[in-house]
Amino acid sequence: MAKLDFSPIADTTRRAEIVALLRRAILTGQLEPGQKLNELRISEQMRVSRAPLREAMRELVQEGILTSIPYAGTFVINVIAKDIDDAYSFNKVMDELAIERAWKLRDQRFFDELDRRHEAVKQATRDLDTTRQIETALQLHGLIYEWADNSVLLETWQRLTSRLQMYFALHQRARNEPVPSEDVHETYVQLLKGKDMRAAQRHAREHIDLDFEELLSYARGLEKRASKGA
Amino acid sequence: MAKLDFSPIADTTRRAEIVALLRRAILTGQLEPGQKLNELRISEQMRVSRAPLREAMRELVQEGILTSIPYAGTFVINVIAKDIDDAYSFNKVMDELAIERAWKLRDQRFFDELDRRHEAVKQATRDLDTTRQIETALQLHGLIYEWADNSVLLETWQRLTSRLQMYFALHQRARNEPVPSEDVHETYVQLLKGKDMRAAQRHAREHIDLDFEELLSYARGLEKRASKGA
DNA sequence: GACAAGCAGATTGTCGACAATCTAGCAATA
């Protein structure tokens, strides 16, 4: 018997494809926060019946990017500053934990994967593909969670990631300006390769600060405008 | 306008009721880990069609207590020692965070609620209702998360709670002996009312240790037996 | 004009039936 291990074949249910399509539409901002999802319209567009669509929507509700009100409809979650702030402060603690747990487990495969993902971010930056840039940056950041060898920690991160990606995409879309072309992840990658765990933790925390602060002030601005309008 | 605030009326969809029924069955151990859920059989027992049942199952899959394999079936998750260990070490960090965040926000309402939940645990203990004992103990513990004023932290705790309840119920069921009648939560409650935050954090960590260690050794025993059997 | 009642349309929730897929058992073959 050869020691080749096959990866599981793709899920070929309509439901799984619908989940992927909807998630992508939400995370890239094609479906805007607060927007209602009309089941009949979407099912016709996708050429599917409502049954698998509804099941897919239940999954995304539990994933935290949709919200459902019985007999009223299912909506893309509304983004308020408090949510972003909560996610931000929670993420800080999670990051410290992830780095601590992953630290001793770093090996050549870790460093290789780190470089690979870093390169993917740089490629997306060169391509001026902002959506992919956010996606790859989060994947780069997620490596420490994958390496931390704790299923609950990883799962929590993955849940959080959906919303983070949505927040950042929203932000990008709003300011609608070319993405910074300099490489903001260089230091992070170097520190993760180094010997000073505390320094890596500190940098992760501060680096996150920068992105989040900008995002927060944007969301606060939105809310101020909304309350004035009402 | 009177300042009375009404609580939202109950969700009256079959789906919501099915979710509640299934969750309860799983968390109390009536549905055992690894067991397959036959859709037709369950839908007939509940006198419901498969559509709302399937939607309910999708929710519980995302909640992390069911797992689904396309065209094969949906199963109650299998409990392995590693999962318990992961949940345990993750919970330690979360607890520290929750206590820290909730600490400054403690008020009379917090202390009242703390007593109320503590009383509920004692009542369940007097009634020898082990299921309810686990449930109320987790609710007592969850108060610091509700008071921490962080939606992501609270949501993460609630997700984790499902699994914790399942683990403990399984354990209880297995050893099948009367529950300790002494009040193990007295110190915890007193410390949360006190002035020394670090002490409260330390106790939470150590108190959890006790329960988990027992649970872990039980799960390890199960796995050892299973591997021998195979 | 203000307000309540009721109707029409649209949308979500649920149902029963059909299609696609899997599993276990048996027969055929080397």
Added chain:
DNA sequence: TATTGCTAGATTGTCGACAATCTGCTTGTC
């Protein structure tokens, strides 16, 4: 005997139609 191919039964995935509920508008009344 071990392996492969096939078939029947059971189960999951998907569909189209119907029932329950909501929303906005119209109508009638004062």
